[in-house]
Amino acid sequence: MSLPPFARGMRIGLFGGSFNPPHAGHALVCELALKRLGLHRIWVMVSPGNPLKSRQGLPSLQERMAAARKIMRDPRFVVTGFEAEIGARYSFQTVDFLRRACPGVHFVWIMGADNLAGFFRWQRWRDIAHAMPILAIDRPGATHRAERGQAATWFARRRLPESQAKTLPLRRPPALIVLHGPRSPLSSTQLRAQKRR
Template identity: 25%
Template sequence: MKIAIFGGSFNPIHKGHILIAKEAIQKLNLDKLFFVPAYKSPFKKNVNYVSEVHRTNMINLVMEEKMYLSTFELNKKNISYTIDTVKYFSQKFPNDELYLLIGSDNVNNLNKWKQIDIISKLAKIVIFERGNKYQKINIKKFNCLKLNNSIYPFSSTDYRKGNLLMVENIVQEYIGANFLYFDEIAKNMMSIERYKHLKFTADFALELAKKYNFDIQKAYQAGFMHDIAKEWDEENSYNFLKKYGYSKENLPFYKLHQTVGYFYLKDVYKYKNEDVLNSIKIHTSLKLDQLSILDKILFISDKICQGRKWGGIQKVRELAFQNLDEALKVVIQKCCIEYNNNLGKEITSEQWEIYNKLLK
């Protein structure tokens, strides 16, 4: 049989991984191609991987005909060296023809790989193009084969920078359901100041949740995600909301980022917890209907977490751990009514109706 080893972090597996695998199977006439997720690459020591369980689950979601998963490197629970993996496969399939599939971004460093001479004897090294420039000396030295594949504009790095279209829809569904990669996505999508605010809000919300025996995971995630669309510009925000029937005519600006955040998290990031999503959707405006405890926790945490500075804030922080509803009233008075009055901003009749109800 012809068997290929396709190693990588798969953090997460993206559309390009599957397309390359399909081309390799076709062009090399493979019988089997094994995805081999790394426990940790020796060349990516500073990269944060999601757990091996999540990475293998995502691979399993998208594998096609003749594709298989090997957990050899994950089971070692140590830094992964290709020589160990190739030796394992050569022992497992002693009478078969082995191929090692690697990206062209690895070519210039091939001579630095541990026991590369032995690797090249045990398996035919196949180079798939990634669009980068590289020297051909290592290709000749280690008798590599070029796949001459199509170049696909997908990468796990770009995914973690916020380009969520890099992965298949079913993978994004899994990511959203398990709250994966959000830290990196948020960090790459916004300013460091806004990112810090998300972290501070999440931390404060978690502590309030502990105090009031509320689900700490929901509280933390709500705090961490609430301002994901805060730095979107107005035009892009309203354009994003067109398909949901919103425009400047029916959605005032003060509700804009909370509404964009709700739909972005729900339909793009594909986060699934409706309690959290609904609290994010009203975290600036609040609502006339009964507020949930999460609504209150998020609204208060957003206004009095670390990094916020206004007169009397420390006393309000203390009050929040004594009486959540009283703290809510003070925050509305200080951060909504007085704040907008000081700036000369008009408070809408809808907002007054909400504030008057909650201040009773």
């Protein structure tokens, strides 16, 4: 098993996705999370494939990881494909594995606000929320859906103000912060559509 290096007490962000393709907006999310939460590392987890999306035309894991490394240039961003190695099809499986494999590490799950809007559709999403704090990064076009969605309503009493972002990695879950900052209009879906055209 080739997990990225870690040590007890580290604050590590987990930023997963298909990264098909990775783009500057993904790097912007990582930069914002790293700075505002005071993280030591961000593990950029390139998934075997999103169970909520078709895998038709999905480039290989190796291709997507190589492309992500070209975008994620900060040495504190570690691109990894360990989810394929452990056979994790769903995020709750990744979370369960990491909590057992990395005792004493303070993980934060990072997602875009568009994913927060649809978080209630993820397998065992409440288990993920109870396992580690969650950081949602605002994205163009997703703000209102994320703020009014089923998951946001469930998190209402567990949501923290942005001013407490530095405390999030050490918070007892469930805990959520929605972070606002520089936003990128880039989208993997749009980039794929442009490539097809």
